[in-house]
Amino acid sequence: MRKVEICFSPELIHLHELSGKIVVVVDIFRATSTMVAALANGVTEIRTFASLEECKAMAARGFLIAGERNGLTAEGFELGNSPIAYLNGTYAGRKLAMTTTNGTLAISKSHGAAEILIGAFPNLSATIQYIQSKDQDVVIHCAGWKGRFNLEDSLYAGALAKSLESTHAAEEDGALAMKALYEKEGHDLKTFLSQASHAKRLQNHNIEADIDFCLTLDLYSLIGRLDASGVLKSI
């Protein structure tokens, strides 16, 4: 049986062996949800950047630029970090350069894995099917919030561990804990998460529609995967 484990913070990822494994990076509110929405609505590729400056420079190369810090659109960027902005194919055919507070860091710290996928609730089942078609163990890499554990990424990790249980043993402590937590709270994620710190931050920004989108299951059948050069595309 293959195995699944969970890393709760990019600050702990060095403690997990990634070599030969599939890493699923997750930043539910909102980077990886936004990436999945963008790819599902015709964005052809996404490149992620740690710094605002590097990201902004991509505009000169014809990229749409999206920059978020602390939940808000960064100054000088066309887009922030809202998945809703990409719906209805508004940016179909464009290439996207993106930088966010937590999600893009988690992607950059996942190097060394056999494959890097982008996790979100709107394509959960598709991601599960893809993982189950492969032979690798899985590490779910939660972006967290500025290095700290967060509830929404951890619950997605629990949902993934639970859904993989026929093929991937959840023997590692983080996977055991979050699988059990998802069994308890997964029937009503929105209510449970409404108590969480990050959901409260988002509510303060009046982006209830983003939260609803990010917690909707299986809107899309695509998988978000980084290619060998680190470019995110749908497969």
Place this chain on the structure above:
Amino acid sequence: MRKVEICFSPELIHLHELSGKIVVVVDIFRATSTMVAALANGVTEIRTFASLEECKAMAARGFLIAGERNGLTAEGFELGNSPIAYLNGTYAGRKLAMTTTNGTLAISKSHGAAEILIGAFPNLSATIQYIQSKDQDVVIHCAGWKGRFNLEDSLYAGALAKSLESTHAAEEDGALAMKALYEKEGHDLKTFLSQASHAKRLQNHNIEADIDFCLTLDLYSLIGRLDASGVLKSI
């Protein structure tokens, strides 16, 4: 209302503000359980050390020395990390110097707090009463396993957060998650934890009796607290 939050690893404790707060350090299997057992059975004080060498040197000053690495008694030490060894007052009246894989590191990284307590299931209720008699917010600092999340420390943290709910809000994501997990699994900790990696490691060492002891609630009414010079005593 006061607040309670959970830090899942000494590698993340720098992300938590400790100033003015009560920090409860927990290493269920077995450092903090052993400390509580020792104090309850007449050990007069405990000093903790990061290195085996510093700890061993305390023998010359009349201290009983206990050293553990990777679950086993370290070479040249009288005692390892078993709480059972202290029962029946075998070492009553002695001073103890102790070094362990995870627990002593978590203590040393808790400096800056208003008070540092040692958490264990055998004195859970006493610790709760003490915390509730004070005005401070609480950070529960899980020792984890070599920097990683572990299940037993996190469940203790959940039990503490749950028990404090009348006085301390669990709004922080880690506290929310572990309070909910304890609500689901707290009725039979031993079965749930028997799946966990560290419990399996301990079972391999034939220390089932230690596990039973570490998961027994409210044997003692003492509180383990570090004094201003970093010496652990019961109050």
